[in-house]
Amino acid sequence: AQKVTQAQTEISVVEKEDVTLDCVYETRDTTYYLFWYKQPPSGELVFLIRRNSFDEQNEISGRYSWNFQKSTSSFNFTITASQVVDSAVYFCALSEEKTNDYKLSFGAGTTVTVRA
Amino acid sequence: EADIYQTPRYLVIGTGKKITLECSQTMGHDKMYWYQQDPGMELHLIHYSYGVNSTEKGDLSSESTVSRIRTEHFPLTLESARPSHTSQYLCASSERQGRSNIQYFGAGTRLSVL
Numbered sequence: 001a002q003k004v005t006q007a008q009t010e011i012s013v014v015e016k017e018d019v020t021l022d023c024v025y026e027t028r029d030t031t032y033y034l035f036w037y038k039q040p041p042s043g044e045l046v047f048l049i050r051r052n053s054f055d056e057q058n059e060i061s062g063r064y065s066w067n068f069q070k071s072t073s074s075f076n077f078t079i080t081a082s083q084v085v086d087s088a089v090y091f092c093a094l095s096e097e098k099t100n101d102y103k104l105s106f107g108a109g110t111t112v113t114v115r116a
Numbered sequence: 117e118a119d120i121y122q123t124p125r126y127l128v129i130g131t132g133k134k135i136t137l138e139c140s141q142t143m144g145h146d147k148m149y150w151y152q153q154d155p156g157m158e159l160h161l162i163h164y165s166y167g168v169n170s171t172e173k174g175d176l177s178s179e180s181t182v183s184r185i186r187t188e189h190f191p192l193t194l195e196s197a198r199p200s201h202t203s204q205y206l207c208a209s210s211e212r213q214g215r216s217n218i219q220y221f222g223a224g225t226r227l228s229v230l
Contacts, residue, residue, distance in 0.1 A: 033217060043204060045159075045221035091159070095217050102217040103149075103174075108158045 003027065004094050006107035013082050014115050021077040021110045023092030029053075031097040034068065034075040035104065039089040051075060082114045119143050122207050122222035129197055130230050137192045137225045139207035148190040149208040149219060152176060159206065165190055197229045 005024045013019050025034065036048040049059065051068050059066050063083075067076045079086050092107040120141040129135055141148065146167045151159040151174075161174030165184040179201070180194050190209075194201055204226050208219040 035218075037221075042223065043206075043226065044223040045206065045208075047218055047220060050218055089156070103161060103164065104159075104219055106159045109156070111156070 003105040004092050004107035006092055006110050008110045009108070010111045010113070012113045012115065015083060016081050017114075019079045019082050019086075019112060019114075021079075021090050021092075021112070023075045023077065023107060025073050025075065025092070025094045027073075027094060027096050027099065029096040029098050033095040033102075035093040035095065036066065036075075036077050037091045037093065039091065039109070041088070045091070048077075079112070082112075084114050084116055087112060087114045120207060120209055120220055120222040122205075122225050124225060125223060126226050126228075128228045128230065131196075131198055133197050135194050135197055135227070137205055137207075137227070139190045139192070139222060140188050141190075141209040141220075141222075142188060143209060143220070144187065145209035145211055145220075146187065147210045147219075148184065149210075150174070150180075150182060150190070150192050151206045151208065152178065153204045153206060153224075155204070163192065197227075199229045202227060202229050 003026050032053045034051045037045045039045050056068050063080045065078045089109045089111050091109045093104045095102045095104050123138045148165045150163040152162050153159045160176035162176050162178040163182040165171045171182050180192050182192050204224050206224045207222045210219045
């Protein structure tokens, strides 16, 4: 079964629009971590954020913000006032303490295209 | 910023050739990983290592092999490349302690087997 579901395959926006990427996860562990990574066209994965299962505080970093809700098993990511440089594939990932010894399970990714 | 390096970045090779993809990190991380990623698709773990002389197969079956003789070096080898091996291969590393589990990735190797 898919542990991490990113239902949006592709999102296309015009510059300065906000864009929200959905991530729904599934786990039976009580201790787990959630991640977002960015993969620009050059191919490398860039770490953006890690959240542990005991910290449901939302976080903001510049134009990026994350909304973690355990009640709905979701960890959504919003880019505010998008820019062309935000065009990339974004991956949500889950790391479980007991089930998977902290290895990462990735979602299928969401391709974001920001048009000028 | 991650200090993990993969070479080559791009490789086009004929069927039947033996190839080795290099991965090195300078962060002193004990854990290292290899992922395979087809274009536009999710990443699949094919090998991992928790330290020197430790290697394990990942979730996705792969005909490749790995070795971990030095902490900083985790090469991946294909004895006889086939077109089905065409993919992007990403290497990552993280600290040993479970809670410090951020994986840092290299730039990847894009392999094409003709």
